[in-house]
Structure formats: C-alpha cells, structure tokens
Amino acid sequence: MSVKDEIRKLGEQARAAAHQLAVLTTAQKNQCLHAMADGILKDADIIKEANAQDLGAGRAAGLSAAMLDRLALNDKRIEAMAAGLRDVAALPDPVGRVLDSRTRPNGLSLRKVAVPIGVIAFIYESRPNVTADAAGLCLKAGNAVILRGGKEAIQSNRAIARSLLDSGTRAGLPANAVQLVQTTDREAVRELAQATGLVDVIIPRGGEALIRAVAENARVPVIKHYKGVCHVFVDCDADFDMAERIVINAKCQRPGVCNAMETLLVDEAVAKTFLPRIASALLARKVELRGDEATRKLVSAAKAATEADWSTEYGDLIINIRVVPGVDAGIVHINRYGSQHSDAIVTRNQATADRFLREVDSATVYHNASTRFTDGGEFGMGAEVGISTDKIGARGPMGLEELTTYKWIIEGTGQVRE
Amino acid sequence: MSVKDEIRKLGEQARAAAHQLAVLTTAQKNQCLHAMADGILKDADIIKEANAQDLGAGRAAGLSAAMLDRLALNDKRIEAMAAGLRDVAALPDPVGRVLDSRTRPNGLSLRKVAVPIGVIAFIYESRPNVTADAAGLCLKAGNAVILRGGKEAIQSNRAIARSLLDSGTRAGLPANAVQLVQTTDREAVRELAQATGLVDVIIPRGGEALIRAVAENARVPVIKHYKGVCHVFVDCDADFDMAERIVINAKCQRPGVCNAMETLLVDEAVAKTFLPRIASALLARKVELRGDEATRKLVSAAKAATEADWSTEYGDLIINIRVVPGVDAGIVHINRYGSQHSDAIVTRNQATADRFLREVDSATVYHNASTRFTDGGEFGMGAEVGISTDKIGARGPMGLEELTTYKWIIEGTGQVRE
Numbered sequence: 001m002s003v004k005d006e007i008r009k010l011g012e013q014a015r016a017a018a019h020q021l022a023v024l025t026t027a028q029k030n031q032c033l034h035a036m037a038d039g040i041l042k043d044a045d046i047i048k049e050a051n052a053q054d055l056g057a058g059r060a061a062g063l064s065a066a067m068l069d070r071l072a073l074n075d076k077r078i079e080a081m082a083a084g085l086r087d088v089a090a091l092p093d094p095v096g097r098v099l100d101s102r103t104r105p106n107g108l109s110l111r112k113v114a115v116p117i118g119v120i121a122f123i124y125e126s127r128p129n130v131t132a133d134a135a136g137l138c139l140k141a142g143n144a145v146i147l148r149g150g151k152e153a154i155q156s157n158r159a160i161a162r163s164l165l166d167s168g169t170r171a172g173l174p175a176n177a178v179q180l181v182q183t184t185d186r187e188a189v190r191e192l193a194q195a196t197g198l199v200d201v202i203i204p205r206g207g208e209a210l211i212r213a214v215a216e217n218a219r220v221p222v223i224k225h226y227k228g229v230c231h232v233f234v235d236c237d238a239d240f241d242m243a244e245r246i247v248i249n250a251k252c253q254r255p256g257v258c259n260a261m262e263t264l265l266v267d268e269a270v271a272k273t274f275l276p277r278i279a280s281a282l283l284a285r286k287v288e289l290r291g292d293e294a295t296r297k298l299v300s301a302a303k304a305a306t307e308a309d310w311s312t313e314y315g316d317l318i319i320n321i322r323v324v325p326g327v328d329a330g331i332v333h334i335n336r337y338g339s340q341h342s343d344a345i346v347t348r349n350q351a352t353a354d355r356f357l358r359e360v361d362s363a364t365v366y367h368n369a370s371t372r373f374t375d376g377g378e379f380g381m382g383a384e385v386g387i388s389t390d391k392i393g394a395r396g397p398m399g400l401e402e403l404t405t406y407k408w409i410i411e412g413t414g415q416v417r418e
Numbered sequence: 419m420s421v422k423d424e425i426r427k428l429g430e431q432a433r434a435a436a437h438q439l440a441v442l443t444t445a446q447k448n449q450c451l452h453a454m455a456d457g458i459l460k461d462a463d464i465i466k467e468a469n470a471q472d473l474g475a476g477r478a479a480g481l482s483a484a485m486l487d488r489l490a491l492n493d494k495r496i497e498a499m500a501a502g503l504r505d506v507a508a509l510p511d512p513v514g515r516v517l518d519s520r521t522r523p524n525g526l527s528l529r530k531v532a533v534p535i536g537v538i539a540f541i542y543e544s545r546p547n548v549t550a551d552a553a554g555l556c557l558k559a560g561n562a563v564i565l566r567g568g569k570e571a572i573q574s575n576r577a578i579a580r581s582l583l584d585s586g587t588r589a590g591l592p593a594n595a596v597q598l599v600q601t602t603d604r605e606a607v608r609e610l611a612q613a614t615g616l617v618d619v620i621i622p623r624g625g626e627a628l629i630r631a632v633a634e635n636a637r638v639p640v641i642k643h644y645k646g647v648c649h650v651f652v653d654c655d656a657d658f659d660m661a662e663r664i665v666i667n668a669k670c671q672r673p674g675v676c677n678a679m680e681t682l683l684v685d686e687a688v689a690k691t692f693l694p695r696i697a698s699a700l701l702a703r704k705v706e707l708r709g710d711e712a713t714r715k716l717v718s719a720a721k722a723a724t725e726a727d728w729s730t731e732y733g734d735l736i737i738n739i740r741v742v743p744g745v746d747a748g749i750v751h752i753n754r755y756g757s758q759h760s761d762a763i764v765t766r767n768q769a770t771a772d773r774f775l776r777e778v779d780s781a782t783v784y785h786n787a788s789t790r791f792t793d794g795g796e797f798g799m800g801a802e803v804g805i806s807t808d809k810i811g812a813r814g815p816m817g818l819e820e821l822t823t824y825k826w827i828i829e830g831t832g833q834v835r836e
Contacts, residue, residue, distance in 0.1 A: 019753060019777070019779065022776075022777070022779070023776060023777060102797075102798055104796070104797075104798060108787055108791060108796075110797060110798075115779075117809050117810070118779065118809065196633075200809050200810070201809070201810050215614075215637065216637060218637075219633065219634060219636075221639065221640075221808065221809075221810040221811070222639075223810070239832070242832040245832060245834050246832065246834055248834075249834035249835055250834075253834070253835055254835075335437060353829075357827050357829075358440075358441060359437070359440070359441060361437065361440070361533075361536065361825075362825065363825060363826065364825065364826040364827075364828060365825060365826070365827055365828070366828045366829075366830065367827075367828070367829045367830065368829065368830045368831055368832055368833075369526055369828055369829070369830030369831075369832070369833045369834075370833065370834045370835055372834070372835035373526060373828065373833070373835055374826075378522070378526075378835070379520075379522075379528060379826070380520055380522060380528075390639065391535050391536065391618050391619070391639075391823040392535070392618070392619050392639040392641070392810060392811040392823065393639070393810040393811050395823055395824055395825065395826075396825070396826045405809040405810065405813055406813055407779075407780065407781060407782065407783060407813065407814070408781065408782040408783070408792075408797070408813075408814045409775050409782075409783055409785075410782060410783070410784045410785070410787055410791065411771075411775075411784075411785045411786065411787070412784065412785065412786045412787030413786055413787075414657070414660040414663060414664065414786055414787070415786075415787040415788065415791070416663050416664055416666075416667035416668075416671070416787075416788045416790070417667055417671055417672075417788055417790035417791055417796070
C-alpha cells in the first residue's frame with residue numbers, strides 16, 4: 001500500500017471512530033483508560049522486548065547517549081505510562097461543558113457546548129511513552145488519534161499502540177480510536193498534514209525542524225510551538241534576592257526545556273549593582289554569558305552576543321544578557337526577539353508589572369515568578385499534550401480542554417426567520 | 419514595489435499598529451469608531467464618486483446585474499456603514515474578559531485573559547461596505563487589519579479605507595491600524611496567506627473558489643467556511659405543520675445564503691404522508707425538486723438526484739429530498755454529505771432530538787427551528803465577520819469574541835520551580 005493510501009485508510013477509519021468516541025460517556029472512557037493502563041502493565045515484557053530491538057538498532061546506528069536514554073523503556077517508565085493513563089481517567093471530562101448559554105427574544109435557547117475536535121494527528125519524536133500519554137489525553141477528550149512517532153522508536157510504539165488498542169477495545173473502545181502510522185517513511189507526515197476532511201488538527205511536538213516541516217506542508221490546521229526563547233526582565237524596582245532566585249531557576253533548573261530562560265534583560269538603572277552579582281551566581285553554575293556592550297563593560301566574563309543569539313533557543317547553560325533603558329525597551333526587545341512563549345518581570349512596582357503583563361505579546365507572562373511554571377501540570381490542567389505558541393486554537397499549555405472545540409445547540413418551538 | 423514587498427511592508431506596519439491597538443482603552447476604541455462613522459458620512463460624495471468609477475468599469479467589463487448591485491453604494495448603504503460602526507462601538511469590549519482564574523497550591527495566581535489576536539488579514543469579494551464592517555469589528559477587538567477586497571471594488575474600497583483611516587487617526591487610531599492592499603494582483607492573496615510572523619490569521623469570505631485558493635496556499639492559520647450544505651431532518655414524531663413551516667423557511671426565505679437548506683431528509687415512517695404535502699408547498703414556491711428513488715415514487719415532480727447533488731450548495735430554489743430509515747441514517751447522511759454548518763431536526767420526541775443534537779458534527783445544530791438563524795446578529799453577538807465551519811479557532815458565527823485569543827497572566831511572590 002502506498003503511503004498516501006495508508007494515510008487515507010487511517011484517516012477514514014479514524015473519522016468513523018471519532019463519531020463513536022464523541023458519544024461515549026465519561027464512565028465508558030474512563031473504563032477504557034483503566035483497561036489500557038492494565039494492558040500496558042500486562043504487556044510490559046512484550047513492550048520491553050520491542051524496545052530492546054529499537055535500542056539495538058539505535059546503538060548500531062550510532063544514536064547519542066541522550067537519544068538512547070529518551071528511547072529506553074524500563075519497568076519504572078512503563079509503570080509511569082500506566083499511571084499517566086489512570087491520572088487522565090481521574091481528570092474531569094472536558095466534553096459537554098456549557099461554555100455559554102442564552103435565550104433570544106424569539107424564544108430560541110442557545111447553548112455553546114464543548115465537543116471533541118474529531119481526528120487529531122499527533123507527531124512526535126523519540127520518546128515512546130508519548131504514545132500512551134497522547135492516546136490517553138485524546139481519548140479522554142473524545143478524539144480519535146493518529147500517532148506518528150520517531151522511526152527510531154517504531155517497534156516500541158507498535159507494541160504500545162497494539163497493547164492500548166487490544167485492551168481498550170475489550171473495554172469498549174471503538175476500533176481504530178488509537179492508530180499508529182506503520183510506515184516510517186517521512187512522506188507520511190506530509191500526507192497527514194494534507195489530509196483535509198480526514199484530519200481535523202495536526203499537533204507536532206519536537207524539534208524546530210520537525211515542526212517547520214509540518215507547518216510548511218500543512219493544509220489542515222496545525223497547533224505548534226516552534227521554540228521557547230523566554231526572557232526575564234529585572235526592573236529597577238526589583239527585589240534583587242528574588243530576581244537572582246528567579247533568574248537562576250529559569251536558566252539553570254532544567255536548561256533543556258522550552259520554558260527555560262534564554263535572555264536576561266536588566267534595567268540600566270540597576271545594571272551596575274545587579275549585573276556583577278547575577279553574573280557571579282551564573283558563572284558559579286557554569287553558565288556561559290553572552291552580553292551586549294553595556295553588559296560586557298560591567299561583566300568581563302561575558303562574550304559578545306550576536307544579533308542571532310537574541311533569538312536562539314540554546315537549551316543549554318548559555319545566557320544572553322542585555323541592558324535596556326527600562327520596561328518599555330524590555331517589552332520591545334521581547335516582542336521582537338522572543339517566541340511568544342513565557343516571559344517574566346521581576347519588580348515591586350505593580351504599575352510597571354501591569355504594563356509588562358499587558359504589553360508583552362506572549363502566551364504566558366509572569367510577574368515575580370520563574371518562567372519554568374509554564375506547564376499543564378503546574379497550571380492545574382493535570383496533563384498536557386504540549387505548549388502552543390500559536391494564537392489560534394490554543395495558546396500556552398494544552399490540556400484536555402484544549403483538545404476540544406464547541407458546537408452551538410439551539411432548541412426552539414418552531415421558530416422561523418422573518 | 420513588488421507584490422511581495424508591498425505585503426511585507428503592510429505586515430510590518432500592521433504588526434507595529436497591533437502592539438499599539440492592544441493597549442487602547444474601550445473608550446479610546448469607541449471614540450475612533452464614532453469618528454470613523456462621522457468620517458464616512460462626511461466623505462460620502464468622495465466615496466460615491468469612487469464607486470461610480472467602479473460601476474462604470476464593471477459595466478464596461480460586462481459584470482452581471484447581481485454583481486453590479488452588490489458593488490453599488492448609495493446614500494442608504496453609506497449610512498448603513500456608518501450605523502454599523504456605531505453599533506460596533508455600542509457592543510461590549512471583548513478584550514480583557516477573564517476566561518478562567520485559579521490560585522495554585524504554591525500561591526501562584528493565574529488568570530486566562532482575552533487579548534487581541536494581533537494582525538488579521540481579511541479577504542473578501544465585491545461588496546465595498548465589508549471594508550467598513552471588517553475594519554470596525556477588527557478595531558473593536560484590538561486587532562490591526564489588512565483588507566483585501568475584490569478588484570472590481572478597488573476605487574470604492576480605497577476611498578472608504580482612506581476615509582476610515584483619516585478620521586480614525588485624528589481620533590487617536592494608531593497609524594496603519596486599518597490598511598488596504600493597493601494592488602489588485604492576485605499574488606497579494608497568496609503573499610498574505612504565507613506571511614508567517616506578520617499575519618496572525620487570515621479570514622477569507624466569499625465563494626468556495628476564493629476560499630480554497632487561500633486555504634491551499636496558507637502558511638498562516640485560516641478561519642473559513644467553504645460552503646453551507648444544510649439539512650432539515652423531519653422525524654416520524656414531527657409536528658407536520660411546524661415541519662412545513664421550517665422547511666419552507668429554511669429553503670425559500672433567502673435561498674442564496676449559506677444557512678439556507680439544501681437537503682431535506684424525511685423519516686420513511688412518515689414519507690407517505692409528509693412528502694406529497696411538502697412537495698406541493700415547495701412546488702408552489704417554484705422550488706425544483708431532486709429526489710432519491712423512494713422520494714420519486716411518492717413525488718412524481720422530482721427529478722433524480724445525483725451523488726454530487728447531495729453535497730452541492732445550490733444557493734437557489736432547488737432542493738434535494740431523501741427518504742431515510744430513521745434518525746440514525748439521517749445523522750449518517752448529514753455527517754457524510756454536509757458541510758458542518760447548520761442542520762436541524764423537527765420532532766416532538768426529545769430523546770430523538772438529543773441524539774441528533776449530540777451526534778451531528780456541525781457548528782450549529784437545531785431542534786424545531788430553521789437553519790436560517792445561524793448568524794451573529796440572531797445569536798446576539800451584535801455583528802459577525804463570517805461563519806466558520808472549521809473546528810479550530812472559531813466555530814459557527816464569528817463575532818467580536820471570536821476575533822480575540824487569550825494569554826495567561828501569572829502573578830507570584832518570587833516562586834521558583836523545585
């Protein structure tokens with residue numbers, strides 16, 4: 001079967017499943033999720049065996065240690081997958097929420113009600129546990145999902161998807177509610193992104209190159225985040241102890257993730273006092289410093305930052321530092337170089353904070369807190385499928401509610417339009 | 419200047435304007451809207467003169483009478499534009515609504531707040547009054563707009579856009595908040611649809627060909643509706659008087675619009691009694707009937723419907739009729755052939771209605787009312803920029819709220835992530 005035909009078949013099957021999923025009760029969906037969790041544990045040996053094949057192939061192909069670590073499944077990670085499915089079962093059902101209701105003068109009763117999106121294509125890279133996480137979240141929100149993981153994890157993903165579907169369908173899951181793209185041909189991603197009428201939204205998660213490849217070929221809506229170029233602006237009215245704590249946390253606590261900070265902006269009024277102090281703290285944590293001219297005058301250890309650096313997501317212990325004339329210049333810098341992900345101000349001045357929170361055009365804006373909190377779990381969503389830096393469909397962490405759309409339900413007594 | 423350069427320039431100017439617009443107060447925006455309404459009336463003669471040029475060129479080019487009518491502006495239509503701007507000023511500001519709020523166990527306070535989308539590209543066809551309507555709605559929602567109207571209305575659109583901007587900026591509207599694409603080159607639409615980073619969403623309004631052209635070239639998010647293939651299902655438990663009233667209204671009251679019905683589905687249990695009756699009523703209104711075999715046995719006047727007919731938007735006094743075994747088959751038909759726009763059931767049986775309302779996967783679903791109510795005004799939104807049959811971004815009528823996105827605002831007291 002050609003790649004095009006495989007995707008078309010998956011899409012048609014998913015569409016049929018979506019209609020069945022949309023009418024499952026919360027109890028029915030939760031029963032499936034628990035059965036899938038049980039199934040993952042029961043099939044742990046089969047999954048580990050498949051994973052061993054992927055790891056062997058990965059080693060032979062010379063994958064990096066970090067890549068192999070992301071790929072590896074052990075009992076603990078398998079148990080975490082099962083626990084994740086049970087956690088999703090415990091979350092409130094996002095379907096059926098009444099988002100708005102009104103009665104019109106002609107007596108028509110309108111309700112805007114949350115409903116599943118339908119068919120979600122989910123593209124991800126090497127972590128096979130994403131297969132179970134994404135399937136669970138999509139199912140709870142009433143959607144059929146077509147999963148496309150990294151080719152290095154294909155055997156693991158097949159084993160996990162087969163387990164989920166087998167145990168799920170025995171508990172009442174519609175056939176084809178969870179499907180894995182079997183081919184590892186890259187063409188499959190392109191076909192999914194162009195499957196209008198079959199795929200309602202495509203969610204790519206991974207590196208910028210993958211996401212760009214999806215976005216540039218897409219004819220179906222995409223919800224994505226390219227990168228996290230996050231900022232902390234330290235205002236002249238900042239509490240320096242707090243500012244140091246937040247900057248160190250935002251940069252160093254887990255530098256590889258998208259909500260970590262890349263650029264520190266410092267109000268020139270306090271640069272002379274704050275910069276040497278924060279530079280020592282960063283250097284003590286082995287952070288490479290790149291600064292503008294004003295920074296380098298105060299911090300000799302800083303290399304010169306290039307124009308490209310200001311919009312680079314390092315994902316590493318490297319930080320850009322820039323001295324700006326005040327909050328307005330800080331906002332302009334962030335709106336120009338940032339990725340509209342997560343940006344923070346540290347200040348005791350509420351008026352300055354309000355200005356920053358209003359004018360920075362990002363998915364999440366913080367006052368006196370670390371950017372590292374941008375996360376579905378930290379936001380109380382329970383889980384997330386990713387973080388959107390788009391403005392259409394969802395913005396910021398995407399949990400179950402963000403995997404739904406809505407319909408208008410109108411009840412009348414025979415009304416016709418005059 | 420090349421088309422690409424013109425669009426890039428408009429986009430960059432719009433982006434700058436968007437940042438200014440996002441922080442205007444409601445009073446400032448309303449002041450601009452009233453000034454723009456005054457300006458339209460003051461500039462009526464200039465606008466009519468420009469319109470006369472378009473009409474002259476249109477007649478010379480052999481435009482149809484219907485097209486010329488859509489293009490024509492007179493005092494009444496100009497007054498309606500001004501009144502439309504004042505109506506938008508009177509609507510509640512959609513920006514700043516708190517959509518959700520929560521405090522986390524670590525003391526972080528989260529608010530999900532409605533904010534403008536940013537830059538909206540609005541593509542439309544021959545009606546020049548859309549220029550003022552779209553500008554007003556985008557402005558009230560805090561967005562910069564790039565307008566691209568039909569080439570046959572270019573002089574009228576230029577005059578209207580110039581008037582809006584002149585009077586608006588004198589009242590405090592940021593420069594470039596409202597911009598019209600000056601070239602009539604079709605390439606401009608393609609460039610707008612690919613202007614990632616400059617255009618946040620593109621909204622095409624018009625015929626299916628225009629919308630497909632935008633959607634197929636787009637790299638920025640699109641909110642669209644292709645067509646309105648709407649249905650009325652008459653259940654075995656329908657009140658026949660009500661069913662006739664609704665069918666006649668949905669088909670005949672204004673057949674050219676997207677929420678008019680194209681296909682009537684009749685439960686076979688009542689086909690024998692209801693079909694001859696509704697056929698006479700439709701024939702009396704000069705509606706052409708196209709039916710399946712079962713229909714044609716009962717209604718000799720019906721021609722045979724082709725497979726393509728079931729998914730055709732006639733926009734005319736033509737109706738498809740099909741006899742189906744019951745509500746389930748009706749739902750399957752609608753989900754297969756419909757355009758997910760507006761579909762209605764007529765029944766006295768609430769359980770049957772609930773099933774239909776839940777399972778029909780359309781933006782608006784009706785029980786005992788005409789599909790003709792799908793409209794921003796009828797929904798109490800005050801005005802609309804169009805109706806979306808997409809599921810991402812907005813679904814159904816798009817009013818001011820649908821021209822906003824949201825951001826998460828997080829206030830802390832120095833929290834860092836453990």
